[in-house]
Amino acid sequence: MGATTSLVKDKAATGLRPAGRPAWLRKTARLLFGLAVTALIWESAVQLFVIRPVYLPRLSTILMAIAATPGAYVNGFLRTSAETLIGFATGSAFGVLTGIAFFRVRALREMIFPIFVVSQTIPVIAFGALVVLWFGNTLLAKAVIAFYLTFFPVTVNTLLGLETVDPKQVALMRSFGASSGQLLLRLQLPTALPQIFVALRLASSLSLVGAIVGEWFGDTTGLGVLLLQAMFTENVVAIWGALLAAALLGTGFYAVVAAAERRLVFWSAEQ
Amino acid sequence: MQAAIQTKDMPIAGSPEATAKPSPLLELRAVTKTYGPVAALSGLEASVAPGEFVTVVGPSGCGKSTLFNIVAGLEEPDAGGILRFEGNSCHAADLLGRVSFMPQRDLLLPWRNVVDNAILALEVEGMPRAQARAKALKMLPEFGLTGFEKQYPHQLSGGMRQRVALMRTFLFERGLMLLDEPFGALDALTRAMMQRWLLDVWQKYRRTILFITHDVDEAIFLGDRVLVMTARPGSVKLEQVVDLPRPRRPEIVTAPEFVRLKRTLLDAIEEESMKSFQSAVAQEKAT
Numbered sequence: 001m002g003a004t005t006s007l008v009k010d011k012a013a014t015g016l017r018p019a020g021r022p023a024w025l026r027k028t029a030r031l032l033f034g035l036a037v038t039a040l041i042w043e044s045a046v047q048l049f050v051i052r053p054v055y056l057p058r059l060s061t062i063l064m065a066i067a068a069t070p071g072a073y074v075n076g077f078l079r080t081s082a083e084t085l086i087g088f089a090t091g092s093a094f095g096v097l098t099g100i101a102f103f104r105v106r107a108l109r110e111m112i113f114p115i116f117v118v119s120q121t122i123p124v125i126a127f128g129a130l131v132v133l134w135f136g137n138t139l140l141a142k143a144v145i146a147f148y149l150t151f152f153p154v155t156v157n158t159l160l161g162l163e164t165v166d167p168k169q170v171a172l173m174r175s176f177g178a179s180s181g182q183l184l185l186r187l188q189l190p191t192a193l194p195q196i197f198v199a200l201r202l203a204s205s206l207s208l209v210g211a212i213v214g215e216w217f218g219d220t221t222g223l224g225v226l227l228l229q230a231m232f233t234e235n236v237v238a239i240w241g242a243l244l245a246a247a248l249l250g251t252g253f254y255a256v257v258a259a260a261e262r263r264l265v266f267w268s269a270e271q
Numbered sequence: 272m273q274a275a276i277q278t279k280d281m282p283i284a285g286s287p288e289a290t291a292k293p294s295p296l297l298e299l300r301a302v303t304k305t306y307g308p309v310a311a312l313s314g315l316e317a318s319v320a321p322g323e324f325v326t327v328v329g330p331s332g333c334g335k336s337t338l339f340n341i342v343a344g345l346e347e348p349d350a351g352g353i354l355r356f357e358g359n360s361c362h363a364a365d366l367l368g369r370v371s372f373m374p375q376r377d378l379l380l381p382w383r384n385v386v387d388n389a390i391l392a393l394e395v396e397g398m399p400r401a402q403a404r405a406k407a408l409k410m411l412p413e414f415g416l417t418g419f420e421k422q423y424p425h426q427l428s429g430g431m432r433q434r435v436a437l438m439r440t441f442l443f444e445r446g447l448m449l450l451d452e453p454f455g456a457l458d459a460l461t462r463a464m465m466q467r468w469l470l471d472v473w474q475k476y477r478r479t480i481l482f483i484t485h486d487v488d489e490a491i492f493l494g495d496r497v498l499v500m501t502a503r504p505g506s507v508k509l510e511q512v513v514d515l516p517r518p519r520r521p522e523i524v525t526a527p528e529f530v531r532l533k534r535t536l537l538d539a540i541e542e543e544s545m546k547s548f549q550s551a552v553a554q555e556k557a558t
Contacts, residue, residue, distance in 0.1 A: 182395055
């Protein structure tokens with residue numbers, strides 16, 4: 001597998017194939033092409049089948065609406081990104097730490113884990129109302145809601161990942177005289193990493209949901225606010241505009257997490 | 272040769288030449304281990320002299336691995352047995368970090384390249400990475416891994432992975448090396464090459480080795496002494512000195528002395544295998 005990829009790279013580098021381009025460039029080109037085709041189909045289908053704008057406006061109309069008031073979208077995008085990122089980062093860190101704690105201290109897991117499960121059965125809307133009461137209409141409140149949706153899958157997957165560690169591997173490390181800290185850093189956490197990343201990918205979209213739902217409880221900027229305003233004014237084009245912006249944010253964030261995964265967990269795809 | 276190792280590896284009082292038999296590096300007396308109703312070892316007696324290459328053979332399920340786990344410090348034997356290491360009586364747990372242990376599978380970490388896998392034990396010991404890597408790089412040629420230092424385990428063949436695991440064991444310089452069927456998963460040709468290679472490396476570094484195998488040829492070819500274990504509960508049934516000259520050539524496996532030793536050992540193992548087979552059948556009937 002390694003040999004073939006390096007072979008392909010060599011070919012591309014020496015230009016054996018005339019159309020040879022780096023793999024990432026080719027992938028990006030294909031992706032852009034795919035997007036362009038989708039946009040074209042969208043645009044022409046609306047015209048061709050005379051779809052009423054209430055159901056689906058033309059893409060160009062949406063893009064022009066965004067271009068007309070770019071400030072609102074840029075600010076909303078940045079604000080929601082900040083909420084999402086803070087919620088994601090704290091939620092992931094908390095999730096990994098609690099996962100480790102539950103793995104190491106069985107009693108803690110039996111005491112706290114059921115409470116975690118209960119916390120996740122509370123609808124996020126109910127929880128959101130509470131959070132807004134606590135923190136007001138601040139950025140922090142949205143981040144807390146994003147955190148709330150994020151940490152649980154990370155806790156569960158960290159725990160799952162840590163439990164997949166081969167006892168023989170642990171025995172080997174112990175025979176070297178490894179302390180429990182060394183075991184954790186050199187064996188258990190790296191082993192759990194692929195599993196943790198599964199949760200992080202999930203958490204990247206969940207944290208965005210948390211941030212947007214959080215904004216619905218009242219705020220002045222954010223993609224969620226744009227969405228809500230558009231809904232109240234029945235402005236279909238604005239709804240689609242906010243939707244596209246949210247999709248861009250969600251996809252971009254997911255792509256960043258997935259890229260980090262490919263870089264950090266390079267071994268799991270090749271085994 | 273053994274005298275040289277003694278002075279190097281263990282500080283003992285008096286001149287080693289004066290004593291007829293060197294005092295053992297590892298000594299097990301009346302060691303017993305039970306797991307609930309199952310007795311894995313019962314009254315096991317064994318000793319390993321410094322610099323010696325001792326091989327252990329026995330029917331499957333005879334408690335070889337239990338024996339190794341005890342000597343590696345991973346499991347505590349039942350009370351009453353005596354465990355002595357470097358002349359001092361000790362608990363199994365005291366042996367953690369003092370014996371370099373190589374389990375059956377290579378257990379290489381997939382996120383570490385060849386060099387970083389080899390230095391794992393040194394890192395655990397607290398040696399700075401740069402220093403440990405330099406040490407490992409010097410050893411690469413001997414382990415046939417030159418040019419592969421940056422490769423990851425999934426890019427290596429089975430034989431190479433095993434050599435990386437052996438290198439990790441060698442780099443963790445301890446008085447005693449425990450090898451648990453290290454070549455069990457390799458094909459016959461690679462295996463024969465690895466055996467010869469191991470003997471070369473052993474003679475160069477003069478380590479003490481306790482080596483588990485289920486292959487009688489391998490046990491004779493490598494060992495100074497072969498211990499045959501009984502069926503479960505395991506103890507030492509037969510202790511056979513292998514007085515074949517070293518260095519041993521591959522042709523030795525067809526020499527009459529070799530074949531004679533093999534006959535003796537196979538008879539002993541066969542007897543024990545029959546016992547464990549019969550007891551398994553009896554158990555089957557009982558349930």
